[in-house]
Amino acid sequence: MRSFILLLFIVLFNSVLTAQITQDNSYRFFVDMNIVEDDKLTVELITPKFSEQEVAYKFPAMVPGTYKVYDFGQYVSDFSAKDASGNDLPVTKTDVNTWTISDAGSLYKITYKVDDTFDDTVASIKVFEPVGTNIKEGIQFVFNNQGFFGYFDGYLRNEYLLTFNKPDGFYGSTSLNALKRDEKEDVFVSKDYQFLVDNPIMYSLPDTTSINFDEAKIMISVYSESKGISSKDISESLKELMIATRKFLGGKLPAEYYTFIYNFSTDGNSGNYGALEHNLSSFFHFPDIPAQAKSYMINSLMSTSSHEYYHTVTPLNLHSEEIGVFDFNNPVMSKHLWLYEGTTEYFADYIRYREGLMDQKSYLNSIQEKINGSMNYNDSLPFTVMSKGALDQYEDQYLNVYMKGALIGMCLDIIIREESGGTMEYQDLINRLSAKYGKDKPFKDDDLFNDIESMSFPKVREFLDTYVDGPNRIPYDEIFGKIGLVLKKDTYDVIDLGGTVQIGFNQDNYRLKINDLNNTDNKFLTELGIMKGDELISFNGNPITFFNAKDVFGSAEKQAKIGDKLELVVARYDNSGPEKQVKLNAVVSDVKQKYDYELSLSENPTEEQKKLLKLWSGK
Ligand SMILES: [Zn+2]
Incomplete structure (x- = not known):
């Protein structure tokens, strides 16, 4: 009897696989993470059934919480629409985010490829990673769903079903409801498009820790490229934070379940770190750090985690x-x-x-x-x-x-x-x-x-x-x-740079570097000859560190004076050859006043x- 059941099961299973999926009101998406081509994933959609002549498939220009337009349609290519027999239907790309499909009454399936935002080199606006997408074959996939899945105009409230084929051992961290999670395949459901966008999914080998309260279940999920930090490392501080927040908000946490998704990685190109809030989760993007920097990182994570959670x-x-x-x-x-x-x-x-x-x-x-x-x-x-x-x-x-x-x-x-x-x-x-x-x-x-x-x-x-x-x-x-509280204002002179010099950080060698200059016609900077990408080595003979970097162009402690000489040594890279150290010189000709505020407690309060x-x- 046992073999009979098994046989019956196989027959049933086969018939499901070979049968064509029937269309209803749902969006049925399929993504296979085992097949990555050119850093792209293929997305297949069995569409809802339409009665209109023409429908428009759209990706968002912007999503809630970011307050910035990113045009997610620009990462989509090779778009095609087919009827149930596999015949192509006419498609016109109407704008950067929209594909208009004719003969929509017979539309059955659309297929397209998606490139990720993390290592994009084309778009003029770099997508902030907590709202972006990552395709790292066999290692990690970040689905901020607006980057992979769109909607038909007027059909935002239909149900979404997402089927993911995944590499061995992968776990999808998300607050979306799973209809199925097994070794090879996961199926998630979302009641509508807004909820789908509100629930990112991170796929990687699992590193998760749970914190439970009577009314709320919290999951911490971590991807750390170098494994310098784990979900367990974060859980103790996060538990303290959640206890404090719970107490402050009146003894109850507002979200029944909540996923903190932390991504520590050198991927990404926006130059920014931070997080984005959702109703049931938040997604964090921070630099991948060595284990020695763990406690510093956890401290800064708690401030950001507290911010994102308060967004509920x-x-x-x-x-x-x-x-x-x-x-x-x-x-x-x-x-x-x-x-x-x-x-x-x-x-x-x-x-x-x-x-x-x-x-x-x-x-x-x-x-x-x-x-x-x-x-x-x-x-x-x-x-x-x-x-x-x-x-x-x-x-x-x-x-x-x-x-x-x-x-x-x-x-x-x-x-x-x-x-x-x-x-x-x-x-x-x-x-x-x-x-x-x-x-x-x-x-x-x-x-x-x-x-x-x-x-x-x-x-x-x-x-x-x-x-x-x-x-x-x-x-x-x-x-x-x-x-x-007493507020004191300090006035001091700094070199007039005519705008801002954005200083960033090279994760590989821990040096500060010039991320951007928005004031290339400034007299002092022109004379100095500093360039975007230069890494800061020393100024006037003093090695540059995090602590004295603010002194380079003048600070309250080291004011600038007209006639001062600045000698700056930078490391510069030409055509990916070895670095060259270059000595730059300029004389200060213009200074401007800056203010620093100092806040302290009064010694004789009333x-x-x-x-x-x-x-x-x-x-
Ligand atoms: Zn915020």
């Missing part, structure tokens, strides 16, 4: 219509990045400080860095205006959301505590807003300040109107002074300051 509060569960009803191909910005990114950035470290995972000195230092960092941006550009124009006109101001945006959060926390006499804090306001709105209930951009005013105090409204919606600079000394500080710090 905002924007994921508190956002405007522009974010909630996301238009993948004609994205429109909301005015309130100060809330989505700024407030998140504030709480990321504040929760760690408040709950004892970060000491006061390090915390105040991080606030001081944000004040100084924010001064590199236009401080009198209203934040709501910047936010609305973050995709185009004010793209270069976007990163200020992590500086001034966080400081706005801190100001609101202090004002709310003062106005309420300690009975309310900023998180209470967020909770009230989240109770009124929610994941599927966006607010109107123009209503938000009215809601905030009715849920808090007139002084809060006044602050928002004056300093967030208006062009006025925030008086940090006055607002931070309420909790006894009783009121002491009281408010205690309320805010919890200590």
Whole structure:
């Protein structure tokens, strides 16, 4: 009898394999990771059934959380559409992200190839790796799904079924539901396109650790190229962070299950590191590090992990219509990045400080860095205006959301505590807003300040109107002074470089290098003859390290003076030959004033300051 069942099983199994898959309303995708050609994967889709004459298959221009247009269609090639008998249907590429298919009533299958973004050399805008894709044959595959799978215009709400054939031993880390996971093949399901984009998948040999709470299951998944860091290494600190966050948010974590996907790798070309948030996971991209740098890395990972996890509060569960009803191909910005990114950035470290995972000195230092960092941006550009124009006109101001945006959060926390006499804090306001709105209930951009005013105090409204919606600079000394913080401004001279010199880091030899120069006609830089790609060796005879690099062009400790001589030794590479060390010289002819802010606690605080500080710090 036993063999009979087996025989029957084989017959059934064969019939499934040979039968043609019937079309219904679902998207059925197939990807075989064992077949990589030219660094590309082939994607097959059995399409939903259409009654229209013509349908448009699209890839997103942008996805939620990145606030940047990447045009994922540009990585797609060899696109073809067929009917059920295998005959080609006419396809026209209508724009960078769109393929229009005629005779759509008989459309059965489309096929195309996808190149990854991590080592792309063509696109003018490099895709930030946490939103990108990686194809590393036999080693690792990163599916940020918008890079591989598209949607038919008007069919965003259909179900998606993804079937992956995978190399031996591979595990797909994701918060997507698996209908099947076996040695060779996985099948994941997503209720619609937005959910698919919201759930990245990383395939590699598994390195996972779980942390469980009564209401929440958390998985940590790590890919480390050199195996310098493992999921176990991260789990202890992450558990502490989750306990702190849970306590701060009222004793319950907002997501029932959540996957932290960490990628430590030398792949990628954006030159940036960081992460992207989702409702049930976040994807982190950091440099691959040797084991000695582990503890430094884990510390910086916790700040980023805290930030990404707080996003489950905002924007994921508190956002405007522009974010909630996301238009993948004609994205429109909301005015309130100060809330989505700024407030998140504030709480990321504040929760760690408040709950004892970060000491006061390090915390105040991080606030001081944000004040100084924010001064590199236009401080009198209203934040709501910047936010609305973050995709185009004010793209270069976007990163200020992590500086001034966080400081706005801190100001609101202090004002709310003062106005309420300690009975309310900023998180209470967020909770009230989240109770009124929610994941599927966006607010109107123009209503938000009215809601905030009715849920808090007139002084809060006044602050928002004056300093967030208006062009006025925030008086940090006055607002931070309420909790006894003293802000000192240091003025000093630096060499006038006419713009910015972006300094990066060569992972292979640990040297600092010139990543970019946006000011090639600057007199001093021209005389010096420094070039993009140069690695910094020494200045005026002193070896350049992380600690003194800021002194090269002038700092508070080493001010620049007109007439100073700078001798800079750099390593330069020509046509991938061996490096050449080059001595560069220039005389300083122009200096400009810079400011540094220093934040400290008052030595003689008033009783009121002491009281408010205690309320805010919890200590
Ligand atoms: Zn963020």
